[in-house]
Amino acid sequence: xxxxxxxxxxxxxxxxxxxxxxxxxxxxxxxxxxxxxxxxxxxxxxxxxxxxxxxxxxxxxxxxxxxxxxxxxxxxxxxxxxxxxxxxxxxxxxxxxxxxxxxxxxxxxxxxxxxxxxxxxxxxxxxxxxxxxxxxxxxxxxxxxxxxxxxxxxxxxxxxxxxxxxxxxxxxxxxxxxxxxxxxxxxxxxxxxxxxxxxxxxxxxxxxxxxxxxxxxxxxxxxxxxxxxxxxxxxxxxxxxxxxxxxxxxxxxxxxxxxxxxxxxxxxxx
Amino acid sequence: xxxxxxxxxxxxxxxxxxxxxxxxxxxxxxxxxxxxxxxxxxxxxxxxxxxxxxxxxxxxxxxxxxxxxxxxxxxxxxxxxxxxxxxxxxxxxxxxxxxxxxxxxxxxxxxxxxxxxxxxxxxxxxxxxxxxxxxxxxxxxxxxxxxxxxxxxxxxxxxxxxxxxxxxxxxxxxxxxxxxxxxxxxxxxxxxxxxxxxxxxxxxxxxxxxxxxxxxxxxxxxxxxxxxxxxxxxxxxxxxxxxxxxxxxxxxxxxxxxxxxxxxxxxxxxxxxxxxxxxxxxxxxxxxxxxx
Numbered sequence: 001x002x003x004x005x006x007x008x009x010x011x012x013x014x015x016x017x018x019x020x021x022x023x024x025x026x027x028x029x030x031x032x033x034x035x036x037x038x039x040x041x042x043x044x045x046x047x048x049x050x051x052x053x054x055x056x057x058x059x060x061x062x063x064x065x066x067x068x069x070x071x072x073x074x075x076x077x078x079x080x081x082x083x084x085x086x087x088x089x090x091x092x093x094x095x096x097x098x099x100x101x102x103x104x105x106x107x108x109x110x111x112x113x114x115x116x117x118x119x120x121x122x123x124x125x126x127x128x129x130x131x132x133x134x135x136x137x138x139x140x141x142x143x144x145x146x147x148x149x150x151x152x153x154x155x156x157x158x159x160x161x162x163x164x165x166x167x168x169x170x171x172x173x174x175x176x177x178x179x180x181x182x183x184x185x186x187x188x189x190x191x192x193x194x195x196x197x198x199x200x201x202x203x204x205x206x207x208x209x210x211x212x213x214x215x216x217x218x219x220x221x222x223x224x225x226x227x228x229x230x231x232x233x234x235x236x237x238x239x240x241x242x243x244x245x246x247x248x249x250x251x252x253x254x255x256x257x258x259x260x261x262x263x264x265x266x267x268x269x270x
Numbered sequence: 271x272x273x274x275x276x277x278x279x280x281x282x283x284x285x286x287x288x289x290x291x292x293x294x295x296x297x298x299x300x301x302x303x304x305x306x307x308x309x310x311x312x313x314x315x316x317x318x319x320x321x322x323x324x325x326x327x328x329x330x331x332x333x334x335x336x337x338x339x340x341x342x343x344x345x346x347x348x349x350x351x352x353x354x355x356x357x358x359x360x361x362x363x364x365x366x367x368x369x370x371x372x373x374x375x376x377x378x379x380x381x382x383x384x385x386x387x388x389x390x391x392x393x394x395x396x397x398x399x400x401x402x403x404x405x406x407x408x409x410x411x412x413x414x415x416x417x418x419x420x421x422x423x424x425x426x427x428x429x430x431x432x433x434x435x436x437x438x439x440x441x442x443x444x445x446x447x448x449x450x451x452x453x454x455x456x457x458x459x460x461x462x463x464x465x466x467x468x469x470x471x472x473x474x475x476x477x478x479x480x481x482x483x484x485x486x487x488x489x490x491x492x493x494x495x496x497x498x499x500x501x502x503x504x505x506x507x508x509x510x511x512x513x514x515x516x517x518x519x520x521x522x523x524x525x526x527x528x529x530x531x532x533x534x535x536x537x538x539x540x541x542x543x544x545x546x547x548x549x550x551x552x553x554x555x556x557x558x559x560x561x562x
Contacts, residue, residue, distance in 0.1 A: 096284025204387030
């Protein structure tokens with residue numbers, strides 16, 4: 001019995017240590033946003049009173065509002081477009097399933113194996129010829145249709161009763177009518193989970209905007225953050241403030257929608 | 271007759287649903303892949319490209335920067351992926367225990383790092399490990415270090431910080447997968463093992479790992495691919511330095527294409543090297559995972 005209690009204690013201690021390791025960087029980030037850079041360097045780990053000062057400095061040094069709006073606009077546009085295109089396809093692959101479509105799906109899944117680094121050079125050349133640099137369209141195009149999301153919608157559609165589709169046809173509803181008026185409302189939780197992952201990926205995307213967003217006007221939040229350490233001295237208060245601002249939307253999504261978040265991460269794994 | 275007309279019409283609609291998504295992938299994924307291959311057969315700078323056959327591929331084997339970047343990425347891969355996946359497995363096993371108090375809070379805290387971007391997490395660790403950062407202050411303060419370490423400009427310590435950052439960011443992510451896998455295992459299996467007197471570690475190795483094999487395979491492939499394509503963290507933390515001691519392959523491609531005088535042809539050849547590595551490693555892992 002004593003030995004058993006011992007293992008239970010070891011287990012809790014282990015979990016607590018891991019959780020401290022997991023949470024500490026967040027704590028450091030938020031606390032840092034409220035402190036002066038010199039105090040952060042000295043190792044101050046308590047909330048300070050420098051938050052508004054940091055906000056003021058950040059807002060005068062960089063175009064915070066511009067970058068935040070760019071990130072938000074790009075991520076929202078990406079989410080709406082990806083959900084539309086991929087849910088249509090996932091539904092189509094499942095509800096109108098036949099040999100031809102299964103083959104096509106298999107082919108599309110191969111694209112998951114293609115590293116982005118392998119296609120970024122030709123993509124950049126295509127996009128610069130098409131005058132899509134520095135545009136939201138340029139940002140979202142490569143991630144509108146992903147095999148991951150199509151597959152996610154296809155697998156989720158397995159639970160959607162085909163009888164409903166047949167009944168709706170008898171009632172005279174068109175094929176797209178069935179999709180938009182019946183499938184979308186019923187599958188709302190699937191759409192929510194898909195929206196969360198897509199939004200987060202787009203919001204956090206770094207490499208692609210680094211390549212195509214070349215003007216200051218089209219800068220996104222991750223680009224703004226990395227720009228802050230380019231000088232000789234780094235103001236840690238301002239840096240942590242900008243990291244906090246960048247993380248806030250995804251953190252809110254995570255805390256309010258944890259169940260959907262987990263579903264989205266898992267995708268079609270069951 | 272009418273019915274088959276109807277089903278043909280319906281089938282046609284089915285294609286309308288899937289074709290837009292398929293077109294996007296063909297134009298923005300498969301086509302660039304083919305054009306990357308054609309590009310890799312040309313050499314030159316800027317847009318001044320000439321056909322060069324397989325010269326770029328031959329150059330790969332003599333290019334010290336490329337070989338170093340491959341070595342770096344393999345170092346990250348071999349050290350980081352097993353440690354992270356083992357941690358994730360152990361954590362998922364603990365979180366799956368219904369007798370654990372505060373399960374929800376533990377789970378939330380462990381998943382939390384998935385909610386940050388790679389750039390943000392790298393920036394936080396960069397601040398923690400800067401020469402005047404809190405890690406140095408703490409270690410010097412408790413007497414473990416005589417003087418601060420310049421973590422990010424030291425070839426070995428810089429790799430350590432990169433590995434630590436990736437592990438912090440992705441362990442919870444993999445725990446999500448294992449926890450979902452564990453929840454599909456029938457509780458009776460563990461109950462029976464306990465009655466037969468199997469210890470916790472015996473249960474872990476004889477039940478958990480074999481039954482989770484498909485999920486372990488999936489996470490191994492995902493982590494391997496992710497590490498081979500490593501970019502955000504390295505660029506943010508060290509920018510590949512000191513020198514090229516932490517350079518990743520993706521960053522090398524980026525530097526070749528977008529820094530200085532672009533060498534698109536050679537960059538495309540390097541990118542095909544990643545593609546081949548991803549394909550080969552995934553194939554090997556699937557083969558090995560399937561056998562056992």
